[in-house]
Amino acid sequence: MTSYDDSRLGRARVSDNPELIAYYDELAKVEAGALWTVANEIEPWYPQPKSVPVLWRYQELRPLVHRALPLVKADDAGRRVVMLVNPGRRELSAAVGLLYTGLQIMGPGEAMTAHRHQAAALRFVHEGHGAWTIVDGQKLRVGPRDFAVTPNGSWHEHGNESEQAPVVWQDGLDIPLVNALDAGFYEVHPELYQQPGKVVNSSVLSYGGNLLPYGMEKWTRPYSPVFGYPWEPSYQALLDLAKAHEGSPYDGVIMAYANPLTGGPVMPTMGAHLQLLRPGQATTAHRHTGSVVYTAAKGRGYSVIAGRRFDWQQGDIFCVPSWAWHEHANLDDAEDACLFSFHDFPVMHSLGLYREEAYTADGGHQPLVQDSER
Amino acid sequence: MTSYDDSRLGRARVSDNPELIAYYDELAKVEAGALWTVANEIEPWYPQPKSVPVLWRYQELRPLVHRALPLVKADDAGRRVVMLVNPGRRELSAAVGLLYTGLQIMGPGEAMTAHRHQAAALRFVHEGHGAWTIVDGQKLRVGPRDFAVTPNGSWHEHGNESEQAPVVWQDGLDIPLVNALDAGFYEVHPELYQQPGKVVNSSVLSYGGNLLPYGMEKWTRPYSPVFGYPWEPSYQALLDLAKAHEGSPYDGVIMAYANPLTGGPVMPTMGAHLQLLRPGQATTAHRHTGSVVYTAAKGRGYSVIAGRRFDWQQGDIFCVPSWAWHEHANLDDAEDACLFSFHDFPVMHSLGLYREEAYTADGGHQPLVQDSER
């Protein structure tokens, strides 16, 4: 790998001197500057994310999330969410890169007003059985480990129809991306609430078994017509694939939640994966452009990210910054372990920025960084 | 609807005379002709298919198909198939338009050699439980009402591993289309037999629940990576869709077997549908360019095609020529009825030739043509 040696020919190698400093001052007066003073910084040899790897333990977050329930009313909070903030991305409220994530809690019987925004959203349920969401007039019920999407621009409102227990689900949004692109819009629903259609989960019912509804109005929106991906068939799909294929060396048996009309990602800015690590499996490391938020959906294991080991169990959330080496392992010798994840790979692919590299030394496993080296 | 009045301005209206006849003779000598002598014929007001609607009763065909078993050896026949031939398309061995269909029978323990051809093929199983096919090295087992594809150019070989009963399946091919386009190729496998991969139905296992395998070699072929669509999940998909949607006025609840990577048809020249008519349902009529071969997959009903009624029950096969009005009805008041069909709509769409029209008179139902009018 190229070392970061900026005295090389082909890089800026200018030392300041009084004449230059005077020149820079003159440039500044006309809203200009000398490229060579920043060139090496803004054109790095390889990505230099400010995000760092972080693991958020669900058992630590859970009591804090539940405490929010009496502290603020849902509709006063907009949404009652504990967001996960990367230490390197506090000014953007991002969990990693340009991705936001948080844990939202809704008490029994709660229901919130409807809004829509240019940012896209997704949900992954952690606990509770009464959650519902209405997305562009379609009511969905979601239970633990179900995955659902609220594509950019779609009206949505949520609630919990359980009489007993709160619901906690994880939100994933591309808010920091949309803001970085100066493209954010927000609207409150003019009627405050949508009138949902009669059939619950209608899009889930309409797309099964590798068949597509025929003879209906053509779907022309840039996102999946399927708004919900329940856990059971998703996990079953993974188990079936595991019978047919070895899987990826970096990820085990891994699948992408897909738009069945295009084979593409569920939304134009964010995709989501579900992956299975076989009992005892330890993958080898790779790195790629694009940021990822992982949620342990089943079992327990660890991931080594940029040389640091993070142990996880169901409910835990962690992130992998762009271009960081990472590998995953299942710590159980009898049960499989599953990771749900969402990411901005669709952005990388659309813009021609996706790159991937395998870690080839040491049998594909990173050496662990000592704490003193950090 | 425009009547076929060729004396109109804008159509050829030339009467022969001696001078013209002499002129035509001179043209013929240099491999030429006068367009106006054929213009009205080759540019009709609307499609003039030579195919006619036909229904083939399975109970009539079945004994004939079974008789083929002792009459010819499978490998001597190439394939032991009773093909269904439209009275208007005998010179092309077509069932309708440029589509071929036939019933293939394989005895217990039979296995045939492998070949491939430019024509695309599909299968729909009528009876027997031992059928298998190997498509490009992938072994598939198919049972009654399962649908499977052998895309153009893929090596394939078939057999019946049952020890008791023969298998009868229906083949659908685009042979007449490929021949019309002068594009047919045929090859016998150099080893006569393929070496199948270890996992049976691997492509069926790999594409489930609206998730796609990730991190594998990119699929670049112009057809579905899924080679089999078993009956149970396909029928379930239809039942689920029926909960969410009313369906099409012309077809009831109808779905297309899809390429999950594109949302397109299973193959570039032929698509397939599965449709459900609710108990007692009678659809209204429409017509479209493109030819269709239907197979009754469940229940009993009738279809009115170009003003003639054809009653069908499970196993029966019938065809709808291009631009013929057609409508379907379920004759059972308690059970649903299902039609499997395959067609050349992908050709119509790719070439910009698809057109569709609803029958609006008489509540959408065609008057029946009297036998004397035919």
Next chain:
Amino acid sequence: MTSYDDSRLGRARVSDNPELIAYYDELAKVEAGALWTVANEIEPWYPQPKSVPVLWRYQELRPLVHRALPLVKADDAGRRVVMLVNPGRRELSAAVGLLYTGLQIMGPGEAMTAHRHQAAALRFVHEGHGAWTIVDGQKLRVGPRDFAVTPNGSWHEHGNESEQAPVVWQDGLDIPLVNALDAGFYEVHPELYQQPGKVVNSSVLSYGGNLLPYGMEKWTRPYSPVFGYPWEPSYQALLDLAKAHEGSPYDGVIMAYANPLTGGPVMPTMGAHLQLLRPGQATTAHRHTGSVVYTAAKGRGYSVIAGRRFDWQQGDIFCVPSWAWHEHANLDDAEDACLFSFHDFPVMHSLGLYREEAYTADGGHQPLVQDSER
């Protein structure tokens, strides 16, 4: 190359016997047949077109075409066209494969009524300076060697505004293809004539220099928004390309008339090429699926097609059937020679049927077939 040996394992090898003949009779009664009686014929080892190579000399055709002028009125003829008919395709009025071509003559001041059809049409002007066409309301003026399109479904009418001389242009249509697919429609314009927009050649003016008009209504039709491709810039494009590239071994310097919005062919069923053979150049042979009609646009040369040599000069028209070996040569040592051609490759590509093969023996040149061998 595989020889056509049908006694091989993997092909039908059944001899008739009385029992089988009786069986065939029974099948025929229920509109059925035994596949093995036709299998080898309908599944040939490689394409077996009925079309043969033909060259039509313009100097032979021209007097015949001009004689049509007084013989029939344009509007009585529909169009006053001498069509070129392949000896193997007379029943389809095809020049080769499923392509039609003809020479249309329009007298000074003539103008015809407007119609539209599902078949697509193109024009290549042979002689005369007054030709015009109105395509979907857009008036185009076309002169010698200009290329213009009338995409499927577009209203069109033609005329000749010269006061002196007739116009002869060549029509190319996919009528036989559209008929083979049972998809032909024809309509006379309800007003008999269109009201053209004010700007002549507006689409030619709107798409220049690898820039596209911006901020206008989105073009959603499946064909090129450019309806005319004048000779001068087309020939210049070829000369420019010849500076930058060696060209194709089979075709010399060759370009495709393109839809600038997609980079695809001008229409979904037919494409067109313009190619330049450098002085003295002789290409090597190849063959491909798809049929081609060539018109010598400049200079003189010969083509060897399926082992027969055809000498051509400007204005001559010839055809290459699917899968026939062919190669081209420029007979002039000082001037370049150009061939215009149109073909059904878009069909081959859309349907996954395109195949191509280089002739590798004998330095890439076919041996000439002796007349006695034909």
Next chain:
Amino acid sequence: MTSYDDSRLGRARVSDNPELIAYYDELAKVEAGALWTVANEIEPWYPQPKSVPVLWRYQELRPLVHRALPLVKADDAGRRVVMLVNPGRRELSAAVGLLYTGLQIMGPGEAMTAHRHQAAALRFVHEGHGAWTIVDGQKLRVGPRDFAVTPNGSWHEHGNESEQAPVVWQDGLDIPLVNALDAGFYEVHPELYQQPGKVVNSSVLSYGGNLLPYGMEKWTRPYSPVFGYPWEPSYQALLDLAKAHEGSPYDGVIMAYANPLTGGPVMPTMGAHLQLLRPGQATTAHRHTGSVVYTAAKGRGYSVIAGRRFDWQQGDIFCVPSWAWHEHANLDDAEDACLFSFHDFPVMHSLGLYREEAYTADGGHQPLVQDSER
């Protein structure tokens, strides 16, 4: 237009109190936070770019740019560029949004080393006749007002082969975008210099007249195969279009530099336009997501951006931030005026974030903001 009223139902409306502040402290300890404390800020009603409209006068910049020539050696500077920095985007070295621009000067005979980077680059020449660039082995010569691209990942090196005068060209890059996405890579060419092919401007020569080279290796990269768009044919295309169409109400006669293989933008992250304002024309205002850098290519006029008027003449550069109202006017009553511009609309379209709105009040013209209101 919705006012920014955050006390509304549907927005965060929580006031701090001691209990909440304690809670926030606890959240911070586990790298978490309360969404409602930032929700209104990170989900604004409409885009809130930090960029402001700026105009950079070429006559002010030119002497500063020329002074850089003796101050730093080109290869020590990496590139000798005066970059234009938006007062609101200094930390990103961006001219507007996530776009970078600068003026690069190369002295007579200068030539620099080759590198490549994940960021995409484009050039628009301001002065001098000796400029060349080698992009992925293809040498291009560019003169005043020519437009050229260096797509992401392509090797490139530049120089000036004039013996007399320096060259000044404008660079446009998506560096801030690529950095925001943590996807930047940079490499110095292993040989320091490329070996260019023999034909200069070969891609410009290969794509002319709405024809595409045929029979060559398939182009599979996600950007235009044309690397140069010279001024003369581009301006001619605009003049031709002006004959055929009125143009856009917001932009006059406007065209997009296009990838002729797809009709899409020249690169996946940046597109470029050329537009012509007729003598005396004043367009009406609109706004859209996406940032734009404009360069006056011909004539003189003014633009009103977010209510402020900016007068420009040839060589001046100005920017329009996302969602800012803007309109343009030609101040000359006899000559047309032209604006070159580049933008990130391809990002907006790929990610489903493009929105546009017309200014409908006051005949489409913005009232001018008084300086005291700013």
